[in-house]
Amino acid sequence: MSSWRRRLVVAMGDELGRARAEARALAEHTAAASEAVRAEADALITGSTRKQAKLGAIHRRMIETLEARRENAVAASVQAVRDAAAACAPAAAGTDWASWEPASGLGRGAAPLLRIGRLAGDADLPALVPLLDRAHLCVDAGAAAALPGLLLRAIGSVPAGRVRCHVYDPEHLGGPLSAFAPLGKAGLLSFVGPSGLRETLDSLVEEVRRVNADVLAGEHASLAELAAATGRRPEPWRVLVLQGASLSEWHAHEKAQLARLRRTGIAAGVHLVVVGDQVEDVPRLETAGYSGLGAPVRLDAAPPLPLITAAAKSIAEKHSAGREPARLVDLLPQRLWAESSATGLEAALGERPTGEIARVTLGDNPPHALVGGPSGSGKTNLLYAWIAALASTYHPDELALYLLDFKEGVSFARFAAGRRDPSWLPHVRLVGVNINDDREFGLALLRHLKAELRRRAEAAKAHEATKLEELRAADPAGHWPRIVAVVDEFQVLLEARDAVTEEAVGLLEDLARRGRSQGIHLVLASQDIAGIEALWGRPSLVAQFTLRIALPKARRVLAENNHAADTVPRFHAIVNDESGHSGANKCVAIPNAGHADAWEPLQKRLWEGRPADNEPPALFDGDHIPELSGRTPRPETAILGQTIDLGAAGAELALHRAPGRNLAILGTRSGEAADILAAAALTAARAQPIAVDLCCLETDAASGALNLAAALEAEGAQVNWHDSLTDACKDWESRCDGTLRLALWYAVDAGSARLDAAGREAMRDMLLNGPERHLHTLGWWRSVPRLREDLGGYAARFDAVDAWLALDVQGPELAPLSPASGGPAWYPRPRRGLYFDRARHRAPQVVIPYMTCAHLPNAVLDSLA
Numbered sequence: 001m002s003s004w005r006r007r008l009v010v011a012m013g014d015e016l017g018r019a020r021a022e023a024r025a026l027a028e029h030t031a032a033a034s035e036a037v038r039a040e041a042d043a044l045i046t047g048s049t050r051k052q053a054k055l056g057a058i059h060r061r062m063i064e065t066l067e068a069r070r071e072n073a074v075a076a077s078v079q080a081v082r083d084a085a086a087a088c089a090p091a092a093a094g095t096d097w098a099s100w101e102p103a104s105g106l107g108r109g110a111a112p113l114l115r116i117g118r119l120a121g122d123a124d125l126p127a128l129v130p131l132l133d134r135a136h137l138c139v140d141a142g143a144a145a146a147l148p149g150l151l152l153r154a155i156g157s158v159p160a161g162r163v164r165c166h167v168y169d170p171e172h173l174g175g176p177l178s179a180f181a182p183l184g185k186a187g188l189l190s191f192v193g194p195s196g197l198r199e200t201l202d203s204l205v206e207e208v209r210r211v212n213a214d215v216l217a218g219e220h221a222s223l224a225e226l227a228a229a230t231g232r233r234p235e236p237w238r239v240l241v242l243q244g245a246s247l248s249e250w251h252a253h254e255k256a257q258l259a260r261l262r263r264t265g266i267a268a269g270v271h272l273v274v275v276g277d278q279v280e281d282v283p284r285l286e287t288a289g290y291s292g293l294g295a296p297v298r299l300d301a302a303p304p305l306p307l308i309t310a311a312a313k314s315i316a317e318k319h320s321a322g323r324e325p326a327r328l329v330d331l332l333p334q335r336l337w338a339e340s341s342a343t344g345l346e347a348a349l350g351e352r353p354t355g356e357i358a359r360v361t362l363g364d365n366p367p368h369a370l371v372g373g374p375s376g377s378g379k380t381n382l383l384y385a386w387i388a389a390l391a392s393t394y395h396p397d398e399l400a401l402y403l404l405d406f407k408e409g410v411s412f413a414r415f416a417a418g419r420r421d422p423s424w425l426p427h428v429r430l431v432g433v434n435i436n437d438d439r440e441f442g443l444a445l446l447r448h449l450k451a452e453l454r455r456r457a458e459a460a461k462a463h464e465a466t467k468l469e470e471l472r473a474a475d476p477a478g479h480w481p482r483i484v485a486v487v488d489e490f491q492v493l494l495e496a497r498d499a500v501t502e503e504a505v506g507l508l509e510d511l512a513r514r515g516r517s518q519g520i521h522l523v524l525a526s527q528d529i530a531g532i533e534a535l536w537g538r539p540s541l542v543a544q545f546t547l548r549i550a551l552p553k554a555r556r557v558l559a560e561n562n563h564a565a566d567t568v569p570r571f572h573a574i575v576n577d578e579s580g581h582s583g584a585n586k587c588v589a590i591p592n593a594g595h596a597d598a599w600e601p602l603q604k605r606l607w608e609g610r611p612a613d614n615e616p617p618a619l620f621d622g623d624h625i626p627e628l629s630g631r632t633p634r635p636e637t638a639i640l641g642q643t644i645d646l647g648a649a650g651a652e653l654a655l656h657r658a659p660g661r662n663l664a665i666l667g668t669r670s671g672e673a674a675d676i677l678a679a680a681a682l683t684a685a686r687a688q689p690i691a692v693d694l695c696c697l698e699t700d701a702a703s704g705a706l707n708l709a710a711a712l713e714a715e716g717a718q719v720n721w722h723d724s725l726t727d728a729c730k731d732w733e734s735r736c737d738g739t740l741r742l743a744l745w746y747a748v749d750a751g752s753a754r755l756d757a758a759g760r761e762a763m764r765d766m767l768l769n770g771p772e773r774h775l776h777t778l779g780w781w782r783s784v785p786r787l788r789e790d791l792g793g794y795a796a797r798f799d800a801v802d803a804w805l806a807l808d809v810q811g812p813e814l815a816p817l818s819p820a821s822g823g824p825a826w827y828p829r830p831r832r833g834l835y836f837d838r839a840r841h842r843a844p845q846v847v848i849p850y851m852t853c854a855h856l857p858n859a860v861l862d863s864l865a
């Protein structure tokens, strides 16, 4: 082969080898690339599969969450619908027949809707239809079985007797509704025969006219609106059932009356239920539903006949027994303490026979009230109801109450804090209980009110105001609540012809006349005519009490020719704000306010809401014996006992250097006399250093005197014990060193009888001249003649004894010591004394001797030990 050929073959071989190598390299590269792409694709596929799985899970979870939410929302809505249904159809309007009984769920709200069955579907929702106050109703013949249930719910879900039915059923003459017959006896149901149709329609049209003219009187568009505004429904609902009435065959007059009732009845509480006929514009109840509901309904089975009969009987009985008395809680305002008392005090006292709330006013007119009724007629209960209404309506800054009960009881004790119940009524400033014979408590109240009257009159003058309303406007920062003073059995205060009655009448007259403009109101209650008659003799006083409240059988509270109280039913009162004149009588049912269930929750609520600075009321308790307090009097003063006034102040005896500054305690009650001497000495010793000469001539009082001596020494007093009066009087001048010196003599007369002439002379000299040397005798004589004897016999003057405190000494016996001729009107009673200081008092005052034993160490026992 030629060389060029060989060279060509070699070159081609090289070329082919290179090409083959390149092709191999390319093939390898391509294979690697495709492997990479496949791996990438695999990775992508795996990633997206995972993502898809994740998304799938998320989606599932979302679906589940949404599903759960939807189910919850549906359940909540179903519950809300059920709750709303239960609120719209409470108690007997919506309860299943299995547990059904007549029970009014009517509060202050609208008339209930009535259940007829349940809505078709799984949700078990009640189907309610409107009737009372809202609609008329046509019932298809096929749904007529629902009629007894519908009527039973309507009748049973409002207070007994508030639905009256008229049934016109010419075909069956009321047969299908005969189970309701017991209502007929109570006048709540009438079956109307064919001949009675016209009359029934006419009378219902007349009812609508009357309600519009007399009850709604242009002030309200409907009875429902009136009830919403006032909380009371004065008229019953009337339901006319027309069953198989063939309306198309009626005469023109009946048709026209029916059309009138259809147009105007609902507002006046007159409703049509037409079975088996259609009436234009009236919703229909059919087998499958109610035209206003828009959803199919499964009607309830009819109630069992015995259930209807029993309910009809019970409703009829309740209705025949009369209106259910108003409940206290229903009369109270919905918002506590919302009113201002600037112009007066208005309180819901009870309910009128029409259902209207009866309000009584105290203000410029009428300013004061007289309440009368024999024992057990409900006077105290009425006062409770009145106080409850006032205290709920007005804030304690707007109203202050002073409550005093002269009965032998504790009617008003509930208003003060007690051991069982620590709450009090925050408006009450004073409560008087167990007052019994202590007419002075009444006087103390009237004096306090008189002082308040004066304070208000002065403030009014300073602000150029003529009455409380103007004073409050002129002095908005001032504290000027209206005051109501309630005195139960007030006749006790005026029953004797004495200084207490005289002063009480004067104070009452003044308060009654001027209290009107200063916002001080009196409510006087009495169970017998005596009290009223005590006032009757004072026409100007009685004339101010223009509000009269007479309980059953009350006499003379109303005007003479007004006999309404003779026939007023039990637990009712005649309220008359025109001085008892018969034209102004209002019969009012009073709620039971005395019962603890009614009262206690209210007082607790008011007490818990009291202002931070509210103090408990002062308490006058006639049965309580006060303890000697730790109070220190001014220097040269001794405290003998507690006076009867709002501040429970001490009865003071001034012991300054002046003739006559001695005290005679008169009477035989040794314990009380010893208590008075102890209180006087201990209080005087607290105010300044004193010296004491003690002489006890009565063995019963000896241990008390010894204990007192020890107590006085403990107070820092210098004490000398004298075994006889001779000893106590001898050389008295030598003991006078300028310090206040008290000679405490127990049972002076037991020793004075044994004094010789010199001793007698020394005693008289000491009594006459000691006080000027600051030696004051506080002596206990057991009778007035014995005191007189010791002062010089029959013709003796009492100049040496300015002050006396009588215990069991009758008024006439005190004549020689008294400013009133014939002596003060004083009828001794336990733990009470009559105190008079010629230099200080215009008239004697009653004091309650303190118990002092807690202040006296038992020195006798100590010395024996």
Ligand SMILES: Nc1ncnc2c1ncn2[C@@H]1O[C@H](COP(=O)(O)OP(=O)(O)OP(=O)(O)O)[C@@H](O)[C@H]1O
Residues within 6 Å of the ligand: 325, 373, 374, 375, 376, 377, 378, 379, 380, 381, 382, 527, 571, 572, 590, 591, 592, 593, 594, 595
């Ligand atoms: N409106 C009422 N509703 C129910 N019970 C009442 C009502 N009014 C009074 N009562 C009851 O009648 C009884 C006598 O009432 P209350 O004590 O108020 O009469 P009173 O006239 O004050 O009698 P007294 O002077 O003898 O105390 C009490 O048991 C009381 O609970």
